[in-house]
Amino acid sequence: MxxxxxxxxxxxxxxxxxxxxxxxxxxxxxxxxxxxxxxxxxxxxxxxxxxxxxxxxxxxxxxxxxxxxxxxxxxxxxxxxxxxxxxxxxxxxxxxxxxxCLDEVSDHALALLLNLARRITAADRLVKRGEWDFKRAAPVRRLRGQTVGLVGFGNIPRVLAAKLKPLGFRLIAHDPYVPRSVAEERGVTLVSLDRLCREADIVSVHAPLTAETRGMIGREQLRSMKPRAYLINTSRGPVVDEGALLEALREGWIAGAALDVVEEEPIRPDHPLLSMEQVILTPHMAWYSxxxxxxxxxxxxxxxxxxxxxxxxxxxxxxxxxxxxxxxxxxx
Structure with a gap:
């Protein structure tokens, strides 16, 4: 045999x-x-x-x-x-x-989105420091009517879009390889990456890591985002230029970020992201159940x-x- x-x-x-x-x-x-x-x-x-x-x-x-x-x-x-x-x-x-892991990653991205938008982790830290004052977690904005920008519109972001739609979000996406009709039948508008970054209140990254996508969310994209906007990444760390992201967080170009992935994993103990209260980190676990x-x-x-x-x-x-x-x- x-x-x-x-x-x-x-x-x-x-x-x-x-x-x-x-x-x-x-x-x-x-x-x-x-x-x-x-x-x-x-x-x-x-x-x-x-x-x-x-x-x-x-x-x-x-x-x-x-x-x-x-x-x-x-x-x-x-x-x-x-x-x-x-x-x-x-x-x-x-x-x-x-x-x-379509449900797992989309659920994780949704959980990070709601955490950021409702300031859950930030409020938890305040309470544990003895600060019982909702104003210290401000500002919190109503979810309905906000715009979520999906970078990539493959299987996972399509499942995520179906979960976001009932919450009243406006959905836009950037994916040059997806026909417009595929997005529109799911209630999602395809746009350029530049427009997505300008319009989105929350940018959720779902692009695979390739030579084309490495660093695609860089200084130019982060600089064009709203100061109140959040960035979520559950795809691959190097899709986001980490140096540019650190600058964006330090300078207040964006309000915060939630990252399941980073450029080098596991994250090193002295990484600046670990000391930033406007950042939520999870250990590349979005896929897991x-x-x-x-x-x-x-x-x-x-x-x-x-x-x-x-x-x-x-x-x-x-x-x-x-x-x-x-x-x-x-x-x-």
Whole structure:
């Protein structure tokens, strides 16, 4: 019986029980490691048939060193840990799990939005300091009628829009890859990024991290926002220029921010954001629920099984250009 080597490059889970349920025994050999560097990934994965990846770097040097790999599956939505171009050149499928945490991330963004708008964390800090005075948390503005600007309008912000609409928000979005009709049928108006930043009372970032989106919320965008506006980021830290954000918060260009992600994670203990009372921070947890974790890991393992055991493309194939490799005889 043919055996396939499946390497888990790294993980933050308590165990690998869901992966073992799908890939344990039979034709699969599941090999868990904890890689942090490209050198470690190369050593562990050189002869792997498939890779499950969380945060370990799979740059071009790693991909080019893979001798047998047919599929790389990322635990999550973003695939910024993987060199897609190099994988495509090698005929390696790259897959993700884009639908496992739609409710979780949209719920988290909504919770951060309501926290900022109603000044919940700020008021909590005041009360715990012995200051029982609502005026110290001012100003708080009525939610209904405010404008929320969604940077990106993929699956997660579409779910978020449906949750925001009943609260009476006006919704605008910026996404050059989404047809206007898709947004309009959800009651959302597509606008330029410049207009979104000028008009929004709350800007919620949902763009994937790519070369195009890195730093897309920078000094120019933050400077054009309203002084009373808030910024929320539940996507990837580097989509927001952190230096520009710090300047914006110090100089009062915006009223505050809520960040589930930062440029370098985990955040360093002396980071200036930690001392800013107008900033709410959570530890890259927007995706998390027990149900989402099980779904993520099960679907990632199933993608490996689809490719290796059944010779099919994974359901969530990211680099669809690799399908052109079919005529080479690589696929059944």
């Amino acid at each position: 043919e055996r396939w080597k499946v390497v888990v490059t790294d993980w933050e889970f308590a165990d690998l029980r869901y992966e073992e349920k799908v890939l344990g025994g039979g034709p699969f050999e599941l090999i868990p490691v904890q890689c942090r560097t490209e050198e470690e990934v190369i050593a562990a994965c050189r002869d792997a048939d498939a890779i499950l990846n969380q945060y370990a770097p799979l740059g071009r040097r790693v991909v080019e060193a893979l001798n047998r790999c047919r599929v790389i599956v990322r635990y999550g939505v973003g695939v910024n840990t993987i060199d897609l171009a190099a994988a495509t050149e090698k005929g390696i499928c790259v897959a993700n799990v884009p639908d496992y 027990e149900e989402a974790m099980e779904e993520l890991r099960t679907k990632a393992a199933e993608a490996v099984r689809e490719v290796l055991q059944h010779g099919r493309y994974p359901r969530y194939l990211v680099n669809r250009e690799v399908m052109e490799q079919a005529s080479s005889g690589r696929w059944q």
